[in-house]
Amino acid sequence: MKTNISISQADPNSLVGAKLNLMAVGDMAHSIVGSSKQSIADATFRMLWKSKNNRFSHEFAYEAKMGDQSLGMITCLPITVLEKLASSTAKQLFSYRKLGLITYNLLHPKALFTTLTLKEGFEGEYHIATLAAMPESRGMGIGSQLIQHAEEQAIKQGYNLSSLTVKKENHLAAKLYAKLGYEITSEIVKPTVSLYRMVKKLK
Numbered sequence: 001m002k003t004n005i006s007i008s009q010a011d012p013n014s015l016v017g018a019k020l021n022l023m024a025v026g027d028m029a030h031s032i033v034g035s036s037k038q039s040i041a042d043a044t045f046r047m048l049w050k051s052k053n054n055r056f057s058h059e060f061a062y063e064a065k066m067g068d069q070s071l072g073m074i075t076c077l078p079i080t081v082l083e084k085l086a087s088s089t090a091k092q093l094f095s096y097r098k099l100g101l102i103t104y105n106l107l108h109p110k111a112l113f114t115t116l117t118l119k120e121g122f123e124g125e126y127h128i129a130t131l132a133a134m135p136e137s138r139g140m141g142i143g144s145q146l147i148q149h150a151e152e153q154a155i156k157q158g159y160n161l162s163s164l165t166v167k168k169e170n171h172l173a174a175k176l177y178a179k180l181g182y183e184i185t186s187e188i189v190k191p192t193v194s195l196y197r198m199v200k201k202l203k
Contacts, residue, residue, distance in 0.1 A: 005071065005142070007149045010049075010061035016070035016134070017063055018042075018049035021056050024073075024130035026167075028193065031111035032093065034101030047096050054089040055082060055129060062149055064133075064142050072133035072142035076150035078159065079121035082129060110191035118190065121163040125199065126154030128164040143173075147180055151202055160202045165195040174198075 010017045022029055022045040030036050033044040048056040056075070064072040094101055105112040121127045128150050133142040154162050165188065166174050174184075174196060182198035189195075 004066050005064055005140070005145060006066075007062050007064050007145060010058040010063045010073065012050045012058045014049070014058065014063060014070060015046065017058060017061060017073050018046045020070070020073035020132040020134070021045055021049060021061070021075065021130050024132040025056075028111075028115065031105060031108060031115045031192075034093070034097045034104035036104075040097075040100075044093070044096060048089075048092065051092055053085065054092050055085045056089070060129070062146065062153075064137075064146055070134065071137035071140065072131075072146055074131045074146040074150050075129045076153060077127060077129065078157065079125045079127045079163065080123055082120065082127055114190040114192045118188065118193075120165050120188075121197070124159070125161045125163040126150070126157065126159035128162065131164070143176060144180060147177075151200070155202055161199055162202055163197065163199045165197055168194045168196060 019042070022041060025032065029041050029045070033041045035041065045056060048054050049058050051057055052059045060077045061073055061075045063070050120129070128147065131143060131146060151162050162182075164177065164182065166177060168174075168187075177198050180200070182200045184196045185199045186197045187195065188197060
C-alpha cells in the first residue's frame with residue numbers, strides 16, 4: 001500500500017491540508033484564532049494555509065496523498081525560520097480577526113501566555129511543527145512516512161538534528177516518535193499545556 005502513497009509540496013487550495021493543520025494544533029487553536037467557535041477556527045486556518053509567510057502556511061507543508069485523496073500533512077522548517085515567522089503570523093491573524101483576537105485573549109490570559117512563551121526548539125534544529133493524519137488513514141504508516149520525508153528535507157538543507165514537541169498525554173504519538181529514533185530532551189510545562197521536547201540525530 002505504501003507504494004501508492006506520494007508525498008509532495010502542499011497545495012495552497014487544499015481544504016484538507018488546512019483542516020489537518022487545525023487538527024494538529026488541537027486546543028491551542030482557540031487562543032491562536034481568538035475564538036472557541038469551530039467555524040471561525042476553520043476559516044482562519046484556511047486563510048493562514050493559503051497565505052505565505054506564516055507558520056501554518058502551505059509554504060512549509062507537505063501532503064501525503066493516494067491519488068487525489070489527502071491522507072496526512074506535515075509542516076517542517078528550520079527552528080530559526082519558525083521563530084522569525086512569529087511576528088508575521090501574529091500580524092496576519094490580527095488583520096483577519098482584529099478585535100475578536102484581542103478580546104478572546106484578554107479573557108484567557110493563561111492560554112495567551114502559553115502561546116506567546118512557547119519555545120519549541122533551538123538553533124541548529126530542523127523542526128516538525130505540525131503533523132496530522134486523516135482518521136480513515138490511521139494504521140497506514142502515514143505519520144512515519146511524513147516524518148521520514150521531513151528528515152530528508154532536513155538533511156538536504158544541511159541539518160543533522162530533527163526536533164518536535166508532543167503533548168505528554170499523547171502516549172501513542174510519543175511511542176511512535178521514540179520508535180522512529182526521537183528521544184525526550186526536556187519538558188515544557190505551561191499553564192495550559194505540558195509537552196515533551198524530542199530530538200533525533202540524523203545520519
